[in-house]
Amino acid sequence: MSQDRNREERFQEVLRSAGRRLTAIVRSYARGEERRDLHQEILLQIWRSLGTFESRASLLTWAYRVALNTAITYRRKTSTSPLLTGSPDGGPARGVAAEEGHGSTRDEILLLEEFIEGLGKIDRAVFLLYLEDLSYKEVAEVTGLTESAIGARINRIKKTFTERYLRG
Amino acid sequence: MADIRARMDELSRKLVARDVLETAAGLLGAGFFAWIWPRLDSPLARAGAGILVVGSLLIVLLLHLTRVLRSRCRAHFALREFLRVERRRVDDQIRLLRWVALWYVAPILIGVNLFLAGVSHSRLLVAIYLPLTLAFGAWTVFVNLRAARTDLQPLRDELDRCLRELEANGAK
Numbered sequence: 001m002s003q004d005r006n007r008e009e010r011f012q013e014v015l016r017s018a019g020r021r022l023t024a025i026v027r028s029y030a031r032g033e034e035r036r037d038l039h040q041e042i043l044l045q046i047w048r049s050l051g052t053f054e055s056r057a058s059l060l061t062w063a064y065r066v067a068l069n070t071a072i073t074y075r076r077k078t079s080t081s082p083l084l085t086g087s088p089d090g091g092p093a094r095g096v097a098a099e100e101g102h103g104s105t106r107d108e109i110l111l112l113e114e115f116i117e118g119l120g121k122i123d124r125a126v127f128l129l130y131l132e133d134l135s136y137k138e139v140a141e142v143t144g145l146t147e148s149a150i151g152a153r154i155n156r157i158k159k160t161f162t163e164r165y166l167r168g
Numbered sequence: 169m170a171d172i173r174a175r176m177d178e179l180s181r182k183l184v185a186r187d188v189l190e191t192a193a194g195l196l197g198a199g200f201f202a203w204i205w206p207r208l209d210s211p212l213a214r215a216g217a218g219i220l221v222v223g224s225l226l227i228v229l230l231l232h233l234t235r236v237l238r239s240r241c242r243a244h245f246a247l248r249e250f251l252r253v254e255r256r257r258v259d260d261q262i263r264l265l266r267w268v269a270l271w272y273v274a275p276i277l278i279g280v281n282l283f284l285a286g287v288s289h290s291r292l293l294v295a296i297y298l299p300l301t302l303a304f305g306a307w308t309v310f311v312n313l314r315a316a317r318t319d320l321q322p323l324r325d326e327l328d329r330c331l332r333e334l335e336a337n338g339a340k
Contacts, residue, residue, distance in 0.1 A: 144249055
């Protein structure tokens with residue numbers, strides 16, 4: 001009974017501290033109707049996996065692991081076509097933040113979303129974690145890569161972004 | 169929260185029901201043929217019953233092993249480890265489907281036909297039953313090979329692609 005309560009408290013903590021960030025992962029790995037399903041699937045997996053959580057680890061890093069693993073698996077299950085840079089109606093992908101943004105901020109967010117969606121699945125995961133202000137060490141813990149590999153990868157992604165959008 | 173709980177409960181119920189049903193069917197079959205074995209006079213029927221007992225137990229064992237491995241929760245692994253374990257799991261499933269003729273179809277097919285040939289007094293019945301079971305076996309093999317090719321192999325390829333992309337810049 002107390003185990004159940006413990007699990008429930010941890011789950012609430014994940015929702016409080018990482019809820020918005022999980023939404024960002026969902027937006028990057030699914031589109032349209034799939035987003036709601038993926039979000040539910042991630043929450044399900046977090047709930048299911050909480051039994052294996054060890055308090056030595058950071059709950060947030062742990063939740064990212066579950067979310068990314070689920071997102072990658074989910075895409076495998078539901079679609080073999082690559083995630084497009086546009087939404088089904090032909091326009092650019094729209095996220096919650098993009099819908100809420102105004103003017104140039106909105107354009108920048110759309111641009112960033114478009115760039116992220118064009119990345120490979122692994123680069124996308126690494127870059128998302130970087131954008132969420134995780135340290136190289138934390139990103140390394142989530143992905144299983146070395147910190148130096150994370151640094152090199154993020155630099156390469158930033159360079160690509162600069163070349164594509166800022167040097168136009 | 170309540171929604172997630174409800175979905176988890178439903179999923180658990182379904183898995184348990186499926187496990188119980190498959191295990192019960194396998195054990196019931198094995199139990200019946202083990203019980204009847206010493207009562208059979210025909211060596212053919214005895215051979216068939218023996219194969220069905222061993223075959224049924226083998227099927228139950230293999231399905232359980234696969235299911236236990238499959239149900240272990242890995243979602244919290246680091247991405248690299250997760251991809252490796254998932255790829256291995258899919259490889260195991262592909263292997264299981266590709267060899268379905270050996271561990272599933274063959275024991276049932278051979279066992280049932282030997283048993284029938286041993287206990288039946290009608291050669292016509294045996295002659296009709298044999299092609300029917302052969303057709304069933306061929307269909308089972310076809311369906312499983314197709315699932316391995318169209319469902320599992322693309323998953324395996326994509327996992328492999330992700331793993332290569334991940335390891336391209338050096339992993340721990």
